[in-house]
Amino acid sequence: MVTVTRLLISFLALAASRLPLAASQELPDYMMVGTDGAADEEVRSFHINHMGLNVHNLTTSMDFYGNVLGMRHIITIQYTPSYSLTYMGFAQGGRNGTGFQTGAELLRDKNNMDGLIKLFHFAESENSLVASTGRTNTLTNIGLVVPDVQAAQDRFERHGVKIIKRIGETTVSASGPLANATNLGPASTQDAAEVDAVIKGLLTTDFENILFVEDPDGNMIEVVKQDGF
Ligand SMILES: *[C@@H]1O[C@H](CO)[C@@H](O)[C@H](O)[C@H]1NC(C)=O
Ligand SMILES: *[C@@H]1O[C@H](CO)[C@@H](O)[C@H](O)[C@H]1NC(C)=O
Ligand SMILES: *[C@@H]1O[C@H](CO)[C@@H](O)[C@H](O)[C@H]1NC(C)=O
Numbered sequence: 001m002v003t004v005t006r007l008l009i010s011f012l013a014l015a016a017s018r019l020p021l022a023a024s025q026e027l028p029d030y031m032m033v034g035t036d037g038a039a040d041e042e043v044r045s046f047h048i049n050h051m052g053l054n055v056h057n058l059t060t061s062m063d064f065y066g067n068v069l070g071m072r073h074i075i076t077i078q079y080t081p082s083y084s085l086t087y088m089g090f091a092q093g094g095r096n097g098t099g100f101q102t103g104a105e106l107l108r109d110k111n112n113m114d115g116l117i118k119l120f121h122f123a124e125s126e127n128s129l130v131a132s133t134g135r136t137n138t139l140t141n142i143g144l145v146v147p148d149v150q151a152a153q154d155r156f157e158r159h160g161v162k163i164i165k166r167i168g169e170t171t172v173s174a175s176g177p178l179a180n181a182t183n184l185g186p187a188s189t190q191d192a193a194e195v196d197a198v199i200k201g202l203l204t205t206d207f208e209n210i211l212f213v214e215d216p217d218g219n220m221i222e223v224v225k226q227d228g229f
Helices: 002-021 058-068 092-096 103-112 149-158 177-181 192-202
Strands: 050-055 072-080 083-089 116-122 142-146 163-165 211-214 220-225
Touching: 050 058, 058 072, 058 083, 058 116, 072 103, 083 103, 142 149, 149 163, 149 211, 149 220, 163 177, 177 211, 177 220
Parallel strands: 050 116, 142 220
Antiparallel strands: 072 083, 083 116, 163 211, 211 220
């Protein structure tokens, strides 16, 4: 019975993961595709370019986003000896097959790119920053798309990245990092049955195949495959 249920869950996850690609398919009634028309003229070229993070240790964060995730250092602005801002971005010149852009080229293209990370670092700060895995706040996660989630998981393990949930795992601790980051932790609810029901709901989508890791400050990074959901 357990096996049958697991199989059913895997099948549902697989089916759900294909949903966006199969528009003709009927969606279950708890999924609602947006029906917005075109946005108005004034906002036509608005796009979200970066996300800013306050970091404890710039060296550690640049090592993670740079050497582990593969983002490139675009620029650091040292406003004062102790306060700096650093932009990192994936080399979007990979489209010509080289996967390479110099920092100067990335800087020139900066405002035409998406998915950049801006790291704020204040060496004098005594503020111990709290990430969403440590206590629920308005940031839930950063989403990373990779061609092969298993290969990404192996790479993260080799680099000693903190893994919250591996591929294939389906259990979620109600007071753990994943629950905290998704507004299901102790600061959000004490209702274990509700948390359980949400997790069952997650399992009907692609949750089982998603990898969750933490950046050095405890920000949750969700890793999904290109054709994942
Ligand atoms: C930041 O991290 C690096 C290594 O990751 C370490 O050598 C350094 O001491 C840390 N800096 C502070 C201020 O903790
Ligand atoms: C590939 O494209 C990037 C981005 O435009 C550019 O910086 C790089 O010089 C290009 N490489 C080659 C070999 O054309
Ligand atoms: C989740 O958040 C609570 C506070 O709401 C905290 O006590 C707990 O340590 C956090 N869990 C983790 C794994 O950080």
